[in-house]
Amino acid sequence: xxxxxxxxxxxxxxxxxxxxxxxxxxxxxxxxxxxxxxxxxxxxxxxxxxxxxxxxxxxxxxxxxxxxxxxxxxxxxxxxxxxxxxxxxxxxxxxxxxxxxxxxxxxxxxxxxxxxxxxxxxxxxxxxx
Amino acid sequence: xxxxxxxxxxxxxxxxxxxxxxxxxxxxxxxxxxxxxxxxxxxxxxxxxxxxxxxxxxxxxxxxxxxxxxxxxxxxxxxxxxxxxxxxxxxxxxxxxxxxxxxxxxx
Numbered sequence: 001x002x003x004x005x006x007x008x009x010x011x012x013x014x015x016x017x018x019x020x021x022x023x024x025x026x027x028x029x030x031x032x033x034x035x036x037x038x039x040x041x042x043x044x045x046x047x048x049x050x051x052x053x054x055x056x057x058x059x060x061x062x063x064x065x066x067x068x069x070x071x072x073x074x075x076x077x078x079x080x081x082x083x084x085x086x087x088x089x090x091x092x093x094x095x096x097x098x099x100x101x102x103x104x105x106x107x108x109x110x111x112x113x114x115x116x117x118x119x120x121x122x123x124x125x126x127x128x129x
Numbered sequence: 130x131x132x133x134x135x136x137x138x139x140x141x142x143x144x145x146x147x148x149x150x151x152x153x154x155x156x157x158x159x160x161x162x163x164x165x166x167x168x169x170x171x172x173x174x175x176x177x178x179x180x181x182x183x184x185x186x187x188x189x190x191x192x193x194x195x196x197x198x199x200x201x202x203x204x205x206x207x208x209x210x211x212x213x214x215x216x217x218x219x220x221x222x223x224x225x226x227x228x229x230x231x232x233x234x235x236x
Contacts, residue, residue, distance in 0.1 A: 011148060011149070012149045015147070015148075015149070027209070028209060031178060031209045034178060035178075035180055035213070038147055038148055038180045038182075039180060039181060042148050042182070091218075091221075093222070102181040102184065102185075102217060103180070103181040105217070106180075106181060106213065106216065106217065109216050
């Protein structure tokens with residue numbers, strides 16, 4: 001399993017590195033991986049509470065079997081389970097539509113399996129797609 | 130790229146509508162809508178990637194348009210972009226068309 005250290009000050013750089021790492025996969029799979037990575041890492045950087053800790057965010061991935069891609073997102077922020085967040089209400093009128101939770105909703109939709117654990121002071125989100 | 134056709138402005142972003150590019154796109158779209166055109170069509174034919182940040186930018190444009198009686202639609206999404214759009218339920222409140230011409234003729 002490969003590991004990338006996420007630069008919390010430059011999400012663009014991180015996403016470019018991920019994109020480069022998956023360049024041999026087909027378009028549809030690359031699209032799904034990039035969507036999941038962007039949504040999760042953006043949440044980790046912008047919405048996690050790291051208190052006074054130095055942000056440490058790591059992304060692990062195993063692309064060996066295209067039928068079963070493994071992605072792991074790990075950070076040392078305060079415990080937060082994104083899977084407990086309510087899905088956005090997309091049945092409302094346009095004026096009332098709030099997009100909170102849309103990113104993780106998309107991640108759920110594109111994953112075959114999604115699990116959250118909190119271990120040794122770290123949030124760990126495992127994704128299989 | 131921005132063009133005008135039959136009182137509509139056609140906005141054609143290029144590349145990705147993601148967490149990096151979406152805020153700038155949203156600002157530019159907001160500026161264009163201040164001129165209150167008859168309609169605004171977002172041509173996504175050159176967009177290869179759409180995330181929730183991109184959806185937020187499209188939604189902001191739709192809200193501004195509705196508040197100012199501007200007709201608003203997106204068109205020409207590729208299969209994967211369209212998948213994100215429909216999965217998120219955005220096709221409920223933003224009109225979508227296969228082509229720009231269909232959008233202009235139908236709005």
